[in-house]
Amino acid sequence: MNVFMVLRMSITSKLAITLSSLLITSALVFVEAPVAMACSTGGSGSSGVSHGSAMHSGSVTVCVGVQTTTPAVTTPTAPKPASGITLKPVAKPVCPTAAQRKQMPKSPDAAERWVKSVCAPSKPTASKPGSPPPVSFTPAATSFASAAVSFSPNPLKASVYPALQLPAGEAFTFSANPSLHYGSQVILGRQAEVQFSPAGLGWQFSDGTRIQGVEIKRSFEQAGKYQAWAIANYFVSYRVVGETAWQAVAGRISVLSNALDLDVSIKIPAVPPTPPKLLLVAGDCSTNPKSWGCLP
DSSP states (O other), X not given: OOHHHHHHHHXXXXXXXXXXXXXXXXXXXXXXXXXXXXXXXXXXXXXXXXXXXXXXXXXXXXXXEEEEEEOOEEEEOOOOOOOSOOOOOOOOOOSSOHHHHTTOOSSHHHXXXXXXXXXXXXOOOOOOOOOOOOEEEEOOEEEEXXXXXXXXXXXXXXXXESOSEEETTOEEEEXXXXXXXXXXXXXXXXXXXXXXXXXXXXXXXXXXXXXXXXXXXXXXXXXXXXXXXXXXXXXXXXXXXXXXXXXXXXXOEEEEOOOEEEEEXXXXXXXXXXXXXXXXXXXXXXXXXXXXXXXX
């Protein structure tokens, strides 16, 4: 074997190994791709169910992948029917023949030995073992299915007390309703649940002011039109019932409330009462209101 043949065989072997590696890698990517395309992989459940999640603006997506393997099946095949051709039986030759009987000895013992010598039975032959019936073989098959569902937190409602319109300098009371709540959907025959846990709430006003707190008070010194709204942040976790424990989703999700339109009016200053005036009268006005100088 010359050097060129050795080099060619070495290069061919390396190419074959590289191609096999690429094919294996492609197969692995194909299996994991359906979950990875929509979600970051979170792991596998107790029965091998893969799962993952992804955070979006205003919602969270939960993905589930299920791998199903069908085992190989071997099934006997029914024999083919006869072709319809019937073979006639072949007549067994008679021994001894009529010509041979003319030479048969007269003595019974001798005749018996003569027949055995002339018509010697054939040696027994072992019968061939019957061929096994034909079978059909169905190889094992593996399929992978995946799906994704989205969950959104409950709407956030903002309210104000005592009214949307107050004079300048008087305090408005703002409140909102963030709460711990859950979502549930069926995906690939399994129950997926999501938990939204409040992480904080703040208020933002159209004049640029920001205040943290679920319930706050604020007054406006300048008359005019204002807007106020609440922003709630939630921690999110999910699970596939019967498959996984609660899994935390990276990041937080924010929910914006309805806007409150506020009207701050000009505060009218209070007018002090006019002090009473002294009058010159001719008599007691309470007893004689018609006295000179008494006011009607």
